[in-house]
Structures are given as C-alpha cells and as structure tokens.
Amino acid sequence: MNSIPCRLAPLTLLLCGWAAQVAAQEAKLGQYVPPESRSFGPSPGVLLLRTLSSLALVVGLVLLMILTVLAISVMRTATLDLSMTGNAQxxxxxxxxxxxxxxxxxxxxxxxxxxxxxxxxxxxxxxxxxxxxxxxxxxxxxxxxxxxxxxxxxxxxxxxxxxxxxxxxxxxxxxxxxxxxxxxxxxxx
Known part of the structure; x- marks a missing residue:
C-alpha cells in the first residue's frame, strides 16, 4: 500500500484523509474499490468545490451589499446636489x-x-x-x-x-x- 506524505496544508490534509479512507476500505475488502462504489462520502475535490462555491457566495453577497450601500450613498448625494442647485437658481x-x-x-x-x-x-x-x-x-x-x-x-x-x-x-x-x-x-x- 502506498503512503501519501501529509503536510499541514488544509487541502493536503483533506486529500490525505480521503486517501487513508480509500486505503482502509481496500484493505478491508482485499481488493481495489472503484470510486462509484465507495461508501465514505464525496471525494475531496467535490468537498473542495462545495467549500469554494459557498465561500464565493458569501464573498459575492458581501460585495453586493457594499455596492448597494455605495449606490444609495451616490443617489442621496446626487439628490442633494440637485436640490442645492435648484435652491441657488x-x-x-x-x-x-x-x-x-x-x-x-x-x-x-x-x-x-x-x-x-x-x-x-x-x-x-x-x-x-x-x-x-x-x-x-x-x-x-x-x-x-x-x-x-x-x-x-x-x-x-x-x-x-x-x-x-x-x-x-x-x-x-x-x-x-x-x-x-x-x-x-x-x-x-
């Protein structure tokens, strides 16, 4: 059985944990287990994609909120400028x-x-x-x-x-x- 050197990076630990689960299941059955018949959940790539898409959603919502606040501020400033211009006229x-x-x-x-x-x-x-x-x-x-x-x-x-x-x-x-x-x-x- 091949051993994967695990470092302390999050992605490496995720892959090492997945590889250890695959190795344990293969040792238990005594044969190679194809990916579709593995019983311990999604692969690290799928987990990573889910995590990254969740993170992208949160970042996108925060940026959308910042842009909304900025747009409201610009609209209020423009309205105030128009009002001041009207008053001067x-x-x-x-x-x-x-x-x-x-x-x-x-x-x-x-x-x-x-x-x-x-x-x-x-x-x-x-x-x-x-x-x-x-x-x-x-x-x-x-x-x-x-x-x-x-x-x-x-x-x-x-x-x-x-x-x-x-x-x-x-x-x-x-x-x-x-x-x-x-x-x-x-x-x-």
Whole structure:
C-alpha cells in the first residue's frame, strides 16, 4: 500500500484523509474499490468545490451589499446636489425679481408724487425692519414670482457749482428697497 506524505496544508490534509479512507476500505475488502462504489462520502475535490462555491457566495453577497450601500450613498448625494442647485437658481430668480422692482421704481420716479413719500428712519441698521409701507406685490410670470418695493426720502443737499449758470442746485436723496420672492420654495432676496 502506498503512503501519501501529509503536510499541514488544509487541502493536503483533506486529500490525505480521503486517501487513508480509500486505503482502509481496500484493505478491508482485499481488493481495489472503484470510486462509484465507495461508501465514505464525496471525494475531496467535490468537498473542495462545495467549500469554494459557498465561500464565493458569501464573498459575492458581501460585495453586493457594499455596492448597494455605495449606490444609495451616490443617489442621496446626487439628490442633494440637485436640490442645492435648484435652491441657488431660485435665489437667483428672487434676486432678479428684486432688481426688477428697483428698476421699476427708478423708471417710474417721474410719475410718483414724491411729496407723499415718508422720511427714512434715522437709524440705518434696522431700516429693513422699519415700519415703512410696502407696495402691492407685482407678479412677473417669466421669473415665476413677485416683487414689492418701498421708498423713503433720505434728505436733500445743496450743491454749489460755480461752473453752472445757476450756481447751485438741490439734490433730493431717496432710498429704494425691493424684495423679490419666487413661487418655488419661497426663495427671497
């Protein structure tokens, strides 16, 4: 009977154990036993294939889970980027609406009765919170929003200029505040 040298590697031990089982069965029967009539289970190659396929299944499932988590993370990041881009666009539209309001007041200044314009508050920093009347909202369909304006009188100065024939002229100072608001997410500028 041939002896197979067994080392401590797992595959070698598996093959050595199988060879020992074959040798024991042949010694018991006193003759060669063909593989199909052996009674001690599958060959080491079949066991190894089963073990490797189970291991490949586990590794594949772990990789699939990692890819799923990565895909969900990428989708959330892309959704957040789209939302932030939309917010920036809506803020830009609100700014354009506010600019439209400022330009409308300047264009129509000649038609305004400036004697009815209230004086500006003395303290400038809280001016946005001041109790000045806002105009009625004006809708602009192209920007999908509206603007409101308010105007206050900020005083007058005399400018003396010797190059002018009159010698001096009066400068009237007004402040315009315009607020634009979009219909999408109520972006305001």
């Amino acid at each position: 809506f803020r830009e539209n609100a700014f354009q609406l506010a600019e439209s309001g400022t330009h409308a007041v300047i264009r129509n200044a000649a038609a305004l009765d400036l004697s009815l314009v209230p004086d500006c508050p003395v303290a400038m920093p809280p001016w946005p919170d001041a109790d000045l009347p806002w105009s009625a909202p004006v809708e602009i369909a192209a920007l999908r929003g509206r603007y409101q304006t308010r105007l206050c009188f900020d005083g007058a100065t005399r400018d003396i200029n010797p190059r002018l024939s009159a010698g001096e002229f009066l400068e009237l100072h007004y402040r315009v505040e315009s607020r634009g608001r979009t219909d999408q997410r109520n972006a305001e500028a």
